[in-house]
Each structure stands twice: as structure tokens, then as C-alpha cells.
Amino acid sequence: MKVAIVGAGNMGMAFAKSFIQYDLVKKENLFLIEKNAARAEALQSEKAGVVVDTISPKVGEYDLIILSVKPQDYPTVSEELKKVIQPNQIILSIMAGISIDKIQESLNHRIIVRAMPNTPALLGMGMTAFAASGDITLSQLKKVENLINSTGRAVFLEEESLLDAVTALSGSGPAYFFYLVKAMIEAGKEMGFEDSMAALLVKQTMLGSFHLINNAEKSLDELIKAVASKGGTTEAALKRFEEGLLAQNLKEGIFAAQKRATELSK
Template sequence: MKIAILGAGNMGLSFSKSFLKYELIKPENLHLITRNKSKVSKISEEFPKSKISTFEEIEDLDANLVIIAVKPQDFSYVTDNIHFPFRENQMILSIMAGIKIEKIQTLLKHPLVVRAMPNSPTLLGMGITGYTAAEGISFSQLINIERLLNSTGRSVYLEDENLLDGVTALSGSGPAYFYYIIDAMIKAGIEMGIEENLSQLFVKQTMLGAYHLINNSDKSLEELINDVASKGGTTEAALKMFEESSLKEVLKKGILKAEERAKELNG
């Protein structure tokens, strides 16, 4: 398989590293295209056997799969710089937030489009990606796409493309929500007199342990909360303040706002 990646940023490069790590493609069959000429040298050092180009240099894409890994706001730059038709059997995989399959098909004049929404833990091979596909894409083609996506973590096929905006808001943007909460907890620790490095250690290890408890317990989240929050205790005092401040509702509203923004990106 030959793969071309339009957009050699963090996500495009993390996908590339995963594909190579699991030997899903050979280095010489990888073509990375960047908008930034100044990055060509650095990318070439990371991928010495792969082809590196700028958008202005591409006159054709010799690839079975073309991955669009630019920000949705930069999609017009991609369409402005592709002056050649896609080949009949080429697949397009978009990992842009918000941009729907129909719009990609129309602007690129090509029907074979798969749309996916990964998240940043793909950098460590621990991401999760929701994906869906246009009509006319075969089961075997989808299996090949899934193999590639699974190299970056886990993937889930969705029949309804509209759900991808929700996936964008939930898991695509999701890591930032956890970072936001963790930052608040660390700062609370500092305010209580705990040194910053120690506060970070306590919070990060607590987060890690809590994740493993969720993942390895048959209990519901409510039961797990009740296991920690004894009557009249410290946890109950904190949870009561969260409830009085409608923290859960605020978080839900923020996630729904992210979904709304994802829908707007389609234009």
C-alpha cells in the first residue's frame, strides 16, 4: 500500500509513525506533504526514506490512500493546490473535524471518501477514532482503513455520519477537558500549601488509578463515587459544592457547544 498524507502536522505525523511502527506500509511508500517549507528538513530527518513535499510541488499523488490531515479551516488551501484529478480507485481518508463527506466529495470531485475523528492520544498509540464512510466503499476497503486506524489505538465504525460531530466534541476534544480539570486540581493543591511538583504527582497518579478502577470494575460510576464519598466526609463536601455550582451541567453544556462548533465547520 502507498499512502500520501496531506498535512504533516502532529496528527499526520503520529499516524505515519504508527503505520511504520506496525509495518503496515514501507517507509518508501509514504509521501508526506506539508504546507510549511521550513519544516521539510526536519520531517526528512524523522522520515529519511519517505518522500517529503510541499503542496506547491505536488503534481500527482501516487498513492492508494490519501489522508487529509489539515485543520478544517485549511481545507480550502488543499483544494486550491490540487489541480489534478484523483484516480478512480484512490481512497480518501479525512481526519478533519466538521467537514462532511458530501462536501469533500464535491470539492475534490471524488466519491471514495472515509471520514474519521481521532484524538490526540493517537500520539502514543492510545487514541480512539470514530469513522464512517461514503456509499460505494467495499467491506474490504473499510477493513484496510480500520487496520490503519487501529494502529493508533482503537476505532469504532458509525453508520450515521451525523454522530461524528458528537464524537468530535466528546473524544476529539475530550483530552482537553481532562487537562482542564487536572489543572484545577493541581492549582487547588498548590493553594493548600503543597509544592507544585508534588501536587502534580498526587493528581496525575490519582487520575491514573481512577482510570484503572473504572476500567476493571463492574460497578457503575455512581457506585464508585459512593465508595469514596462517605456520609459527612471530605469527598461529600466537595461533591456538594460541585452540585451547588452545577459543575456537571456546565461541563455538559461545554461539550454540546463543541458539537455545535463542529457542525459550523462544514460551512
């Protein structure tokens, strides 16, 4: 398959690297359009694919075009892309908030898949949800799904409107996890540990706990109860979290992300 990527940044390249790793796309069939000069130079030197800085008629030769610029940059991209896009090309957008309708209208093009991945895709451990326009054939959809599957797990959504919630939950989710881990490491340092020791204690705890969620036949409440002894240390921490409305604040943060995704589509 021949794939062009408009905006070869963090996510665009996480996708591209998985496609290459699983031999779904050959490097010579990967066309990277990247306007950031420093990034383009880095991509050139690591021989990541054919690298150019602007959209040209050459883009029309690719089976699939991935849109992975920031939503704010999309109006400029669509102006250029609509001049060169060919009717049989598949568009895969991973941009937060930009709806299939809006992409169809701005490109005057029908065949659109809209996906929301996350950065663990860099390790083939991503979580992507995707929806598609009614105009796509099953064969075209399967081709895109095969590519996405190389980046981790994927779910198809009948309802595109759910993608803003996906963005808030799993798209942005890695940052929430990193934020929690960082706060725990900082607490460790404040209690007197060296940076590396605090990081080890927290990272191994998070890793082991993740596997317990997946492997123990217990609910999350039961897992919490199994750690929190009556009158003990965990209970003291959880009480403080409740007083500070930590869970409520986390949820409100996620709803704010969803609201922002909806705003980006306007």
C-alpha cells in the same frame, strides 16, 4: 500500502507513526505534504518519510490520501488536490466538521472515509470513529480500518451525522481531561505542594481511578459513593461542584464543541 498525508501536523503524524510502527506502511512509501517550513524541516531531519511542501501530480501515485489540515485550510487543499487525484484513490479525512458530501463535491471524487481520532493515537491508545461513502468497496474499507486499528480502538458508524458528536466527546475529550488534571494540580499547588508533588498526587490518582472504572464491578455513582463518606471531605467538594453547576457546565462545553463542528461544515 502507499500513503500520502496532506498536513503532517499533530494528528497526521500521530497516524503516520502508528502505520510505520506496525509496519503497515514503509517510510519510503509515506509522502508527507507539509506547508509549514519549520515542521517540514523537522520531519526531514527525523527522516519521517518523503517530505514536500506542495501538492503535485506525484500524490496521484499513492493508494490512500489522508487529509489532516485544519478545516479552514481545506478549500485551498481541495483546489489543488482535485487537479491530481486519481479515480481509484481512497481519501481518508480526519478534519473536524467537513462532511463526506462536501469532500466528494469539492474533489469530484467518490471514495471517501471520514474519521475522527484523538491524540492518544500517538501512543497507540487512540479512539477513532469513522464513516464512509456508499461508493467504497468492502476491501477498501477494511484496508483503512486496518490502518486506523494501529492507532488504538476504532468504531464504524453507519450514520455519518454522529461524527460531530464524536468530535465533541472523544475528539476533543483529551483536552477536557487535561484541563481537569491541570485545575487539580493548581489546587494542590495553592495548598502548598511543590509542582512535582502536586502533579504526582493528581496523576497517580487519575490513573488509579481510571483503572477502577474499568475493573471494579461498580457503577460510577457507586464508585463516587464509595469515596464520599457521610459528612466527610469528598461530600464537601461535591456539594461545591453542584453549587457551581460543574457537571452541567461540562456538558454545555461538550455541546458547544458539537455546535462548532457543525458550523465548520458550512
